[in-house]
Structure formats: structure tokens, C-alpha cells
Amino acid sequence: LSVDELAQTFSKVAGLDTVPQQPNTYPALNPFDIYRSHITELLAKQTGIEAKIIYPTLAWTAKSENGDLQLAVPALRQKGKDMKAFAQEIGDTALPQFPESPLVEKPVINGTFVGFFFKPAALTSLVIPQILKAGPSYGFNPNFGLKDPSDPSAGRKKIIVEFSSPNIAKPFHAGHLRSTIIGGFLANLYGGAGWDVVRMNYLGDWGKQYGVLAVGFDEFGSEAELVQNPIGHLYDVYVKISKIAAEEADKIKALKEEVKELAAKGEDTSAKEGEIKKIEDEGVDQQARNYFKRMVDGEEKALGIWKRFRDLSIEKYKQTYARLNIRYDDYSGESQIQDESMDAAARIMAEKGVSEDSDGAVIVDLTKYSKKLGKAIVKKKDGTSLYLTRDIGAAFERMEKYHFDKMIYVVASQQDLHLAQLFKIEEAMGRKDVAEKCQHINFGMVLGMSTRKGTAKFLDDILRDVGEKMHEVMKTNKTKYEQVEDPVKTSDTLGISAVMVQDMRGKRINNYTFDMDRMTSFEGDTGPYLQYAHARLCSIHRKALAADPSIPTSPQDFTAQANLALLTEPHAVGLVRQLAAWPDVFINTIKTQEPTTVLMYLFKMVHAVSSSYDHLQVVGSEREVMLARLSLYYAARQVLNNGMRLLGLSPVERM
Ligand code: ARG
Known part of the structure; x- marks a missing residue:
């Protein structure tokens, strides 16, 4: 309004x-x-x-x-x-x-x-029309993202949310799952607050291991499988070739022992030494090094193969992310960081006395700021850069490209030290302004995440398993099951909600146990429970329209006809108070940056709804009362829908 x-x-x-x-x-x-x-x-x-x-x-x-x-x-x-x-x-x-x-x-x-x-009467007549009018935007407030709230022409603040960030040809582990879910939520949160949001995925896609992968693909790769299932296939290839590399390393070790023994006995070692040299020169490890060197040198053919692996993996990731309502603006990654940015950073670090030489490597001694920060290596003896070095360069490049006002790294708490070092180094380099704009959003671990076929490796497998389980749960109610149009699709959506809600229920920093039975239950504070509440609110609306064809189909219209002053029962008043609070819950969530702030509110609100059904019946009441209650339930459905979408869930209308 x-x-x-x-x-x-x-x-x-x-x-x-x-x-x-x-x-x-x-x-x-x-x-x-x-x-x-x-x-x-x-x-x-x-x-x-x-x-x-x-x-x-x-x-x-x-x-x-x-x-x-x-x-x-x-x-x-x-x-x-x-x-x-x-x-x-x-x-x-x-x-x-x-x-x-x-x-x-x-x-x-x-x-x-x-x-x-x-006072209830004024609140009701104010809030319900406000919700109906604002619809999907009720609760969100685009003014918080304004650079200057008194002058909208000054534009919006920009935030980079970096999240998910899996490693190509490696498992998508629980840390990536949580980063994806929490990061998707945070991006929605800042979007709802009117910030200009850049969703960024920072892939682990560079390093000698991609040389290993290419060598492995030569040996074990299948073009057809690569196209069909790039993520799974590259992982399989990587596991196979890594096994060979490990065997070769063991072999070298054993041979070296033998050489020692022979030498001690004064016997001829040249045959064994020849064997060692052959493995060292021609083994997987050396081949991978050579290959990676060709990539670093920018050789087109080597880069082409690597790029193909990367592109195909991204295509596949995109499909999976879409199931979680996530899309990215920028698929960045370790490979994208320019040598020039890292060199520039190295120069500044050296000039400002931030870094020092240590045995041929370059380190930054952060203990002078805090013991806990320790000493960080920024360049290895052989001159290669590290994960940390790339992050320093990446921050540089992102500032240049996006001029962000805030940047959030959504990464597991196992990397607390890494990010603390990164921010401190930036500050020491004289870029306190940048460091202050950066925030590490961390989270605890998931315990016991496994699929029916063993330890979980890929997001798709987890989602498939939970979806199948949800399908079984749905089948236990035969009558309802028969009414669902596309049960497989619905069970898939419910499964995704189950995984996501379980992840967001507690404070981010807490660990939790991956519990398939609990998360797929319709009882308790679960995803399926929220979905059920939404579907039930939708069915109230459907049933009312079916019972009385004179009721306008558009919620705006039936609310305009409704006499909201009739909503005086304690249950109605209690629910209206909850609905009125949603925009403030949203503001509070910007402060806490915790999805649980939203979830706890939604569960409370939904409990208020479900305890109202017996007291506030729609079908069977007089027309006037029916319209008023229908408006109230529609408002509740809208708020629930808005909250679920903020969390990244897809509310279902039937289940
Ligand atoms: N790819 C990394 C991993 O799997 C996570 C990247 C986190 N982001 C960053 N800027 N370091 O551990």
C-alpha cells in the first residue's frame, strides 16, 4: 500500500x-x-x-x-x-x-x-491488505541496499557472495553442500534488502592435480562418459590415476631401500637405479608435472583439454544448482587469477616489509599480530603460488572488477585460519579498506553424510537418495498420493527441501548429523512439514472456491470484499500479529545472517496457522466470515511462500 x-x-x-x-x-x-x-x-x-x-x-x-x-x-x-x-x-x-x-x-x-x-482491530485491517497488495515482495525492503537512503539516485551497494566453490574432479563434500545452501540464502537475503548481488562460484580448478587428471584421461577416459556424466567420470578417472601414482611412489620407495641394501653389501645397484629413474622420468607424477607446465605456459592444446573438463563440469553443476534455485553470475576459480595480480601483490608485500624470505620460500609472519595467525607461506621454494596466494590475487581482481561494498566468503570453519590470514595480509598490505569489506561466513560440519550406496560423493546422489526416500514416505498415504500430479517431481522437491531445512535449522556454526529419517518426516521442524503447511493453505483456497463459486478467484478481490473486523478470535489475532512481524524478522535476519532466524519464525507462524484450523473454519462458515478467514489464510500463505523462497525452497501447491 x-x-x-x-x-x-x-x-x-x-x-x-x-x-x-x-x-x-x-x-x-x-x-x-x-x-x-x-x-x-x-x-x-x-x-x-x-x-x-x-x-x-x-x-x-x-x-x-x-x-x-x-x-x-x-x-x-x-x-x-x-x-x-x-x-x-x-x-x-x-x-x-x-x-x-x-x-x-x-x-x-x-x-x-x-x-x-x-490493538488487534487496527492491526488486522492494516496488515492483511498490506500483505495482499505487496504479495511476493511483502517483508523485503529494497531501501537497505541504497548507498544513501535519502538519495536513491546515488545507487545501490554491491555485494559479492562467494559460495559453493567445489573442486573439479573431486567429491562435492558436506562443506560444499552447506556453503551452497547458506550462500544461496545469503544472496537472496541481500537481494531482498536491495543490494546489487554478484553470485560467485570460486572453483578449485587449477594445480598439478589437473595435470594428473589429463594424464589419467588419456589412459582411462571415455569421451561418451565424459559428455554424459562429466563430474562423476572425471572423479573416477582421477581416483584411478591417483592410485597408479601412489603405487609408483611406493615402488620408488621400495627400490630405494633395495639400493641401500645392495650398496651396503657392496653389490651392483645400477639396475635398480635404472628402474627408479625410469619411473621418475616417465611415471604419472612426472607426466602430470610436464602437462601442468604446458598449461601454465599457456599451450593451447593442453589448456583446451583442461578447459573442456572445466566447461563440462560447470554445465553439469548448473543443472544441479538450478534444482536448488541457485544460479551464478560469475564462475570464477583458482585458474582465473592472473599471474600479474599475484606478482603485483607480491611486490607490495615485499615493499611494505609484509613478506620475508625463508629458506628460499616467501612467507608472511603474522604472529606479530596474533600468535594464532601463525606464519603463512605465499610462495613455495620452487616459485609456485599457493591457495592463499591466489586468494590474495583474487581479492585484488574482484575489487577492480566489481568495486564491491561488501564481500562474503561462505566457507567451512575448517578454513577459519586461511581466511583470517587472508584478511590480515590484505590489511598489512595497506588495504584495510578492502579487508574491512570482507567477511568470512563460516559453518560447522555435517556428520554421517552418506548415501545408500556408501559415502556421499556428489550432490546429485544425495538429492536423488533423499528424493527417493521422500517418494516412499509419500506412498504411505495412498489417497493423497493418487491426487499428486507428478509424484516423482514433487518428491524430488520435497527431498531438496528436507536437506535444506535440516541444514538451516540450527545456528550455522553448529555441527549436525545427516539424518535421513528425521529430515524426511512430516512431523517436527522439517522441510516436508513446511511444504505440507504451504500445500494445506493452498488447498483451503481451492476448496473455498469450489464450495462457493461466487467468491472471486483473485485474493486481492476477495480481500477487498471481506469485512476484516470479523477476525476477532484469539487465534485470528495471534496469527495476524505473527504476519505483521515478518518484515521485522527479515530486518533481524540481515543482522544475524542466520537462516535459522527465518526458519524459527516460519515454524512459529505455521504452528499458529495449524492450531487455527479447528477454530477458524472457512468452508461451512457464513459467507462474510468465510471471506475474512480466507483473506487471513491467504495472507499466511503469502508470508510462508515469501519466507520459503528467501531460504531457497520451492513451495509446492499440492503434495
Ligand atoms: N575450493 C575450496 C575447497 O573446496 C573452497 C574455496 C573457498 N573460497 C576461497 N576463496 N578460498 O576447499
């Missing part, structure tokens, strides 16, 4: 002639902003404290029994006052004139907290 439309609602339901609005707040997007502004006005008048101090202290409450908004009195920073007494004063007793308000009840005091409850 526009502010003008809101003003009309307000004069009608609350007798207010203007919409309360403090500077830089968004009443048209967030109902809580209206209430915060309103309460601020009242409190400023009553206490003489400046509005801009009061406003930000009015916080969203995790528990609705504490009020819809809560003021922590100490946060007002009034020196020399007794906080409890001051809370009483604000609330009521000392100043018994907390003004009568059309929007909020008299505050409730709890120690140094003052809780405010919104």
Missing part, C-alpha cells in the same frame, strides 16, 4: 489523520515501522527524550507474550536514573497518563522492559 492508501485506512480504523512516520522508516513496507513511529511520538512527548534515541530501542520480540515491540529502558541511556523506576514511569504508575492510543494498548512493564501490544 502507498502511504496515501495507508492514511485512508488509518483515518477509517484508528481515527488518525496521518500515518506515523519517523525519518528513514518505511511504513508502506513494514507495519512495525508505523507502530514504532507512533510509540516513539508518544514516548518522546511523555519523557522529553529525543525521538531518534527512542526509535531504535523499540525492538522486535522473539516471544509474543512480551509484546509486539519491546523497549529495553537501559538502552535509552538516561544517566543517573533508576531504570526500573523509569520503566514504571514510562509505563504508567508515576505518570498515570500514558496517552490513550488508537493503535497500542497500555504498556506492560516487566522489570526494566516495557512491552507494547498492538
Whole structure:
């Protein structure tokens, strides 16, 4: 709703002639902003404290029994006052004139907290039309991404979210799975907040191992399999050739022992030495080195084969990512980092005395900043660069290419040290401004991730297994199962939701156990449960339309006809309060950067919905009541849908 439309609602339901609005707040997007502004006005008048101090202290409450908004009195920073007494004063007793308000009840005091409850009638008539009107954008707020909120022409802030970042020809392990899920969510989150988001995948696609792979492909590769299943096939090839390389290394070791023994006995060692030399010169390891050297030297044929592996893998990844509603703007990777950027970085490090020589290698001693950071190698003795060196160069290049305002690396906590070193080195190089824009979003491990066929190696296998399991679960309800149009597709979507919700349920940093039975259950805080709640809300709508053909099909239309003042039952009011909170939950999520903030809210909201069904029936009620309740449920469906999409889930309409 526009502010003008809101003003009309307000004069009608609350007798207010203007919409309360403090500077830089968004009443048209967030109902809580209206209430915060309103309460601020009242409190400023009553206490003489400046509005801009009061406003930000009015916080969203995790528990609705504490009020819809809560003021922590100490946060007002009034020196020399007794906080409890001051809370009483604000609330009521000392100043018994907390003004009568059309929007909020008299505050409730709890120690140094003052809780405010919104008056239901005004809230309902405000929030439901607001949700219906905003639709898929309800809750999101594109103003947070503005460089200057008071001047939209100054443009939007840019963020790079680097996530997933698997290694070609290596397993897609749990760390990559979590990075994909959490990173996809964060990209949506910043997008919803109006940032200009660059989704980046930083592939592990460079190094001697890609020489090994090419040698292996010569030996074991199949063109047909490569095209059909590049990720799996390259991995198989890599495993086979690595085995040979390892056997050769063992053989050399054994031969060297034999040479030693022969020499000790004074016997001729030349035959054995010849064998060693032959392996060293012609074995996999040397062939791989030669091959990788040709790649480094930019030889077209060598690079062509490698590029083909990379391109085919990316094509395959794209398909899998699409199942998770993820697409990338930039498939970068270790291979893409230019020597020039790494050389430039090396020069700066040397000039500023950041790096030093150590036995022919170049290191950065970070212990002077913190013992924990240790010493980092940035160039090996043989002159080759490392993972860290590439990341330093990459940060350079990304700044140049994107001029980002923020960059997030979504990487497992096993790499805490690596990223801490990276940021510290950037700072030491005199690029504190860049370092400050970078953030490592880390996460814990997944325990016991395996498929039915053994340890999980690829994302596709995990998704296939969970989808199959979901299919079995669905079949246990025969009648319902028969109504689902495409059960395989639906079970696939439900399986993906199961995996994703399980991953996002807890705080990111916590480890969790991959538990197929639990995640696919329809009970408890699971993905299938959320999907079920969404499908049920959709079916309410379908059934109502079927029962009464005079009901307009468009939710906007039936809500316009509805008398929302009929929604007075405690269940209806409780649900409206939850729905009104969604935009504030979104803002809170920008602060926590935790998907669990969204999930916990959605579960709570969905519980409020499911406990309402018995009390707030739609079909069978009088037409007027039916329209009002239908509007309420439609609003709930919209909020659930928006929340699920923010998490990266695809809400289903039937299951
Ligand atoms: N490919 C790396 C791995 O699998 C993750 C890359 C993380 N990102 C980065 N900029 N270092 O461990």
C-alpha cells in the first residue's frame, strides 16, 4: 500500500489523520515501522527524550507474550536514573497518563522492559491488505541496499557472495553442500534488502592435480562418459590415476631401500637405479608435472583439454544448482587469477616489509599480530603460488572488477585460519579498506553424510537418495498420493527441501548429523512439514472456491470484499500479529545472517496457522466470515511462500 492508501485506512480504523512516520522508516513496507513511529511520538512527548534515541530501542520480540515491540529502558541511556523506576514511569504508575492510543494498548512493564501490544482491530485491517497488495515482495525492503537512503539516485551497494566453490574432479563434500545452501540464502537475503548481488562460484580448478587428471584421461577416459556424466567420470578417472601414482611412489620407495641394501653389501645397484629413474622420468607424477607446465605456459592444446573438463563440469553443476534455485553470475576459480595480480601483490608485500624470505620460500609472519595467525607461506621454494596466494590475487581482481561494498566468503570453519590470514595480509598490505569489506561466513560440519550406496560423493546422489526416500514416505498415504500430479517431481522437491531445512535449522556454526529419517518426516521442524503447511493453505483456497463459486478467484478481490473486523478470535489475532512481524524478522535476519532466524519464525507462524484450523473454519462458515478467514489464510500463505523462497525452497501447491 502507498502511504496515501495507508492514511485512508488509518483515518477509517484508528481515527488518525496521518500515518506515523519517523525519518528513514518505511511504513508502506513494514507495519512495525508505523507502530514504532507512533510509540516513539508518544514516548518522546511523555519523557522529553529525543525521538531518534527512542526509535531504535523499540525492538522486535522473539516471544509474543512480551509484546509486539519491546523497549529495553537501559538502552535509552538516561544517566543517573533508576531504570526500573523509569520503566514504571514510562509505563504508567508515576505518570498515570500514558496517552490513550488508537493503535497500542497500555504498556506492560516487566522489570526494566516495557512491552507494547498492538490493538488487534487496527492491526488486522492494516496488515492483511498490506500483505495482499505487496504479495511476493511483502517483508523485503529494497531501501537497505541504497548507498544513501535519502538519495536513491546515488545507487545501490554491491555485494559479492562467494559460495559453493567445489573442486573439479573431486567429491562435492558436506562443506560444499552447506556453503551452497547458506550462500544461496545469503544472496537472496541481500537481494531482498536491495543490494546489487554478484553470485560467485570460486572453483578449485587449477594445480598439478589437473595435470594428473589429463594424464589419467588419456589412459582411462571415455569421451561418451565424459559428455554424459562429466563430474562423476572425471572423479573416477582421477581416483584411478591417483592410485597408479601412489603405487609408483611406493615402488620408488621400495627400490630405494633395495639400493641401500645392495650398496651396503657392496653389490651392483645400477639396475635398480635404472628402474627408479625410469619411473621418475616417465611415471604419472612426472607426466602430470610436464602437462601442468604446458598449461601454465599457456599451450593451447593442453589448456583446451583442461578447459573442456572445466566447461563440462560447470554445465553439469548448473543443472544441479538450478534444482536448488541457485544460479551464478560469475564462475570464477583458482585458474582465473592472473599471474600479474599475484606478482603485483607480491611486490607490495615485499615493499611494505609484509613478506620475508625463508629458506628460499616467501612467507608472511603474522604472529606479530596474533600468535594464532601463525606464519603463512605465499610462495613455495620452487616459485609456485599457493591457495592463499591466489586468494590474495583474487581479492585484488574482484575489487577492480566489481568495486564491491561488501564481500562474503561462505566457507567451512575448517578454513577459519586461511581466511583470517587472508584478511590480515590484505590489511598489512595497506588495504584495510578492502579487508574491512570482507567477511568470512563460516559453518560447522555435517556428520554421517552418506548415501545408500556408501559415502556421499556428489550432490546429485544425495538429492536423488533423499528424493527417493521422500517418494516412499509419500506412498504411505495412498489417497493423497493418487491426487499428486507428478509424484516423482514433487518428491524430488520435497527431498531438496528436507536437506535444506535440516541444514538451516540450527545456528550455522553448529555441527549436525545427516539424518535421513528425521529430515524426511512430516512431523517436527522439517522441510516436508513446511511444504505440507504451504500445500494445506493452498488447498483451503481451492476448496473455498469450489464450495462457493461466487467468491472471486483473485485474493486481492476477495480481500477487498471481506469485512476484516470479523477476525476477532484469539487465534485470528495471534496469527495476524505473527504476519505483521515478518518484515521485522527479515530486518533481524540481515543482522544475524542466520537462516535459522527465518526458519524459527516460519515454524512459529505455521504452528499458529495449524492450531487455527479447528477454530477458524472457512468452508461451512457464513459467507462474510468465510471471506475474512480466507483473506487471513491467504495472507499466511503469502508470508510462508515469501519466507520459503528467501531460504531457497520451492513451495509446492499440492503434495
Ligand atoms: N575450493 C575450496 C575447497 O573446496 C573452497 C574455496 C573457498 N573460497 C576461497 N576463496 N578460498 O576447499
